[in-house]
Amino acid sequence: MGYALAVLTLLLIATVPVLLLAGPSSSLRGLGWLVVLAGGLVLLIDMTDRLAEWIERRRWRGRR
Numbered sequence: 001m002g003y004a005l006a007v008l009t010l011l012l013i014a015t016v017p018v019l020l021l022a023g024p025s026s027s028l029r030g031l032g033w034l035v036v037l038a039g040g041l042v043l044l045i046d047m048t049d050r051l052a053e054w055i056e057r058r059r060w061r062g063r064r
Contacts, residue, residue: 007045011038 015034 005042008038008042011041 012035015031018034019031
């Protein structure tokens, strides 16, 4: 989960310059969608990592 949080942090940091470049005409709706997409990406990374660990545990369980 630490990797996923790092990705989310980087995405949120990248959001600030985008909002500054967009100027006052930008709405918070765009920021909200960006946060929702970043959260979905974090969940996807986390679930993929957990699935890979589960497969690895199943693969090596009988060989030890």
